[in-house]
Amino acid sequence: MKFSIGRTFLLGFGFFGVSVIWMVYNAFVPLFLANRFHIEPWLIGLFMTFDNFAALFIQPPVGAWSDRLRTPIGRRMPFILIGAPIAALVFGLIPLASVLPLFVACTSTLILSMAFWRTPVVALMPDITPSEYRSQANGIINLMGGLGAILGTLVGGPLFNINEAYPFWMGSALVILAALMVFIFIKEPKEYETTSEEQPSLWQSLIDVLTSQERSALRILLAIFFWFVAYNAIEAFFTLYAQNHLGLPGGDGARLLGQLSLLFVLFALPAGMLGGKFGRRKVIMSGIILLSACMLGMYFLPPETLLIQITRLPVLGVVPVVGVILMIAGIAWAMINVNSLPMVVDMTDQLRVGTYTGLYYLFSTLAAIAGPNLNGWIIQLTGKDYSNTMLVGPLFMLVALVMMLGVRRGEAKSVPSA
Template sequence: MEHKLDYKKTFTLGFGFFAISITWSVYNAFMPLLLGNYLKSAALIGFIMTIDNYLALFIQPAVGFYSDKINTKFGRRMPFIMVGMPLAAVFMFLIPQTKSLYALVFALLFMNLSMSIYRSPVIALMPDITAKQHRSKSNSIINFMGGIGSLIAYLIGGRLFELNEGYPFILSSFLILFSFGVLFLKIKEHRDVLHYESAEEKRNLIQGLGIAWKDKNARNLLFAICSWFIAYNGIETFFTKYGQSYLGIQPAQATTTLAFISLSFLVFAIPAGIIGTKIGKKNTIRMGVGLAVILTLTLYLLKPQQSNMLLYMRILFLGVGFAWASININSYPLVADMSPLGLLGTYTGVYYLFSSIANIISPVLLGFLIDLIGYQIVFLYGAFFFGLAFLFISQVHDKRAENGND
C-alpha cells in the first residue's frame, strides 16, 4: 500500500524543529555576547559554548535508543518530548536572569541537557510518520519551519537584543512552550505513526552504536556530517563577535547579516527536498558542500575596508543558505535510510552524536585559532572543513545513497 505524504501532519511536526532552531540560533548568536560580559578569551568562550555537547554525546544516542524500546500510552517519542521541551523553555527563560558567570553557566548547562532529552525523539518522529520515499520532502518541510525559527531569532532577536540582552532568550522560551502545545495536542503517536520498525533481534545500546560504526558507508557519512557541522557551527558561533571585532559592525547588523542565510535556507528548503528526491540525496549534498567551499573561500577574501563589503557578504550568504539547505535537508533522511530494522531512533541519536562532537570541537578550535591569528581566520576555517566534508561524502557508495526515491 502506497502512503501519500500528509502535508498538514508534517507541518505540525515542524513545530518541534521550529523550537529547536530558534533556541540554537538565539543561543549561538547571543550567548557568546553574554559570556563576553564576563570573559575576554575567545577560546574560553568557545569552550563554555561546548560544555552542553559533552552531555549530548551520551544523552542523545541513549535517548534515541530507549525511544525505540519503550511503549507508553503517549507512544515512544512523546514521553521524552513532554519532559524535555517544558524544561528547555524554563532554563532558556532563566539564562538572562542570571547575575554571575557561574549562574549563567548553570542555566545554559541545564537548558542544553533539556534539549538533549527531546531532540532525537522529535526528529525520529518524522520517519515514524512518513513513508520512506517521501522523507526528503518531509524533512524539507520540517526544516522550512526550522528556517522560520532561525529567521525570527536573527531578525527579531537582533532588534530585541538592542532593547535588552535577555529579550531574545525570553522570546525563545515562550515559542518553545507554544510549539510543545501544538505538538502535544496535534500529534498522537498511536494514531499517526505508520508503523514502528521492530528489530529482528534484541540489541543493547552499545551493539546498536557498533552496527552504525561498522558500516563503512554510514561511517563515511557520519564523518562528513561531523565535518560540515564543524564548519557551519564555527561560523555561526563566532559571527557576531567576528562582525563586532573584525568588521567593526554592531551586533544587530551582524545578526541581520546572518539572517540572509536563514532567509535563503527558508526559500530553498522545500526545493532542496524536491532536488534530493529527483537526483538523489547524496548528489544533492555533494553539490551543496562543493558550493559551500567556494562561497566560504570568497567570504574569506572580503576585507573590512572594502566598499559595499556588507552588501557583498549578504549576497554571498544567500548562496550559503542554498548550499546549507541542500546539505541539511537531505543528510538526516540519508542516515534514516541507512538505519537497519529497529534502529531508527539509535541512528537518529548517532546522527546527533556526530553533530555534537562537531559542536564540541568547533568553538574551542576556532576560538583558539582566533586567539592565535585573529578573527580573519573564520571563513578560511569554514572552507577547510567543508572541503573535508566533500571528501568524506564522496566516499559514500551505497545503493540506498545513490537513489533519490530509495
Template sequence: MKNTWLLGFGFFSISLGWSLYNGFVPFFLDNYLTSTALIGFLMTIDNYIALFLQPYIGRHSDGTQTRFGRRMPYLLIGIPFAALFFALIPLHTNLLTLLIFMLCMNLSMAVFRSPTIALMPDITPESQRTKANGIINFMGGCGAILAFSVGSFLFSFSESLPFFVVSAVFLLALWIVFTNIKEHRDGISLTNTEVPKINYKEELNAPTLYLLAAIFFWFIAIQGMEALFTLYGVNELGLSQSASAFSLTFFSLSFVLSAIPTGLLGAKFGKKKVIVIGVIGLILSFLLLNWVDSVIYLRAILFIGGVFWACVNINAYPFIVSSGSKHSYGTRTGLYYLVSSLAAIISPPTIGLFIDLFGFSVLFLAAAGSLFFALICISRVNDKETQNLATNNL
C-alpha cells in the same frame, strides 16, 4: 505533509529557544565574568551535553514502548522542564543560580531534542523525507529570525520578556504536536506490537561511518566559518562589527529560503547527488571568498553559499536515517548530533589556531580544506549499498 508542518512547530520552538539563548545569555554572563574565553566555554555546554546524552536518549527512545509512543514521552517530560528553566534564566540572582538554570535548561533540551527529530522519519515515508526535512528546517530558520528580530525588540523593553515568551511558545508547540500527532496512528515505521531489535554492528556499516565522517568535516567547515567570520570581516576586510555580522545573515537567509526547494531536489534526484553538488559548490564559494575584497561580492557569494549549504544540510539527516533499519532512527539521530556537536567543539579553536599561525586570510582556505575531506568521505558512500542495507534490516 500536514503532520510535517505540525511537527515543524517543535523545530520552530527549539530553534527559537537556542537562538535567543545564544544571543542574550552572554550578556547575563558578562555581568559576572571578565573572561570572554570562559563565557564562550559556558555557552558551549549544550555541545558537551549533546556529545554524551543525546546519543543515549536517541538510542533509548528506539526501545521505548508506551501508550503515547516511543518519542512522545520524552517531549512530555523535557519540554515543560525546558520551558520552566528557560523562564528562570533572566530571574537569576547571582552567577551560581544563572549557571544552575543554564545547566538544567540544557539538560532538559537534550531530553527531547533527538526524539523530536526522530519523529520525522517515524511518520514520513522515505521518499518524502528530504522534502519534510526542508519544511522543518524552514520553520526552524523562521524561529531563528524571529528570535533576533522580535526577541531583540522585546529585550529592549525587558530582559525577562523574550524568555517568558519563548517558554510559552515551548508549551504551545508541545500542545500542537501532542494533540495532532499520534505515533501509533501516524507512525509508518513500526506497528504497535513490534519490539525493536537493534544490531549495532550492522547499523554502524561502512556507508554510515563514511557518512558520519562527511558530516563531521562539513560541520567543521561551517561551524568554524560562522564562529570566526565576524572577526575575519573586521580584521581582514576592514568592515565594522555590525557590517560584518550583517553580511553573514545573507548566508543564513539563503539557507532558509532554499530549505524546501533543496529538499524537493533531494527527493527527485537523490540525496547523495544533491549533497555532492552542495559540497562542491561550498568549496568553490569559499575559495572565491578568499580573494574577495568587495562587500557586495562578499554578500553575493555568501548568499549563493547558503544555497549550497542547504543542499548539504537538508539532505544529510534523511540520508543518515535511510542507511539503517527502521528500528534505529533515534540511534542514528543521536549519532548525527554526536558528530555535529563534536565538530562544534573542535572547529572554532582548531581553525582559530590556523588563524593565529597564518593570519585571517586562512579562514576560508581551512574551511574549503575540511569540505574537501567531506567530499572524499561522501564519495565513498555507495547509494545502492546503503539502500540494500536499509532494505535488508527492515
C-alpha cells in the same frame, strides 16, 4: 503509512522550537561572555561546546531509549513534554544572570533539557513518513526550523538592541507553543515493527557501522562530522566576527545570520525536491562546494567590500555584500542539511530509526564540540583575528566531500507496487 504535507508542517513546529532556542543562544551568549563577563576567545569556544558535550552523552542513548519506549501517548512524546517546558523556563532566566555562576547554572540546565528532547522530536519525522518522501519531509521540517532561526535573528537582533532579555523571553514563549502544537496535532503510530531478536543498542549499531565491509554508513557519518565542524565553527563566532572584524553592533551580526536563515528556509523544500529527483548524494556534494566558496569569499574580501550595500529589502533591512554571501551559504546549507538525515536513516530499518538518528547526532555533536574549540584557539593564537573562522571551514568541507565520494547507499527506497 502515507505522506501528509500538512501533518509534516505541524510536526515541523518541534524543530521550530529547537531552532529558536539554539539560534538565540548561539547569537547572543558569546556576546554576554565577551562583553559582560570578559571571557577570552578560547574560553568562549569551550563554553559554546558545553551543550554539545551534554548532547554527546544524552542524545544518542535517548534516541535508542525512545525506540524501545511504549506509552499511551507514544514513544517520542514523553521526552518532548518533559524537556521543552524546563528548557523554556531556564532560557528566559539566562539574560537576567548577572554573575557567572548563575549564568552557568542556567545555561547548563538549558543544555541538559534540550538534549533530552531533541532526538525524539527529530525521530518523529521518519516515524510518520515513508522512505521515498523523507527528503521532501525533511525539507519541510528544516523550513520550519529555518523560520525559528529567522525569528531568533531577524526579530531577535533588533529586540536585543532594545533589551538584551527580549530575544530570550520570545524564545521561551515560542518553544512552549511549539511543543503544544506537536503534542496536540501529531499522533504517533499505534503499532511499531517488532522482532523476536534483541534490538542492537546504539553502541552496538556504531560498532556494526565501524566494522561493516560496506563503508557507506561510516563515510556519511564522517562527512557529517567534517561539514558540521566547518559550519559550527563559523556559527559560534559569527556575531563576534561581525563585531570585531566588520565593526558592526551585536544585533546587526545576528541580523546578518538571519539573512542566511531566510534563504535556508526558502530553499529547504526545493533542496528536498532536488534530493528526491537528482539523488541526495549529488545535491549534498554540490552544497559542500558552494558553501566552501562562500566561506572563502568572507575570508578573502576586505571588510570595506563586504559592507558595501547592495540593496535594502523589507524585513531584512540593508543587504550588504556579506549578506548576499550568507544568503548563498543558506542555500548551500539547505542542500547539505536537508538531505543528510534521510540518507542516514535510510541505511537501516524502521526498528532502528531512532538509533540511527542518534548516530547522526553523535557525529554532528562531536563536530560541534571540535569546531568552536578549534576556531577559538585559532582566533586566540592569531591575535584575536576573527576572520580566521572563515578560513578553516573549507578545509574540513574538502574532507567531507572526499568522504561523500565513497557513499553508495542512503537514497530513497522505493515502495513495491501492490
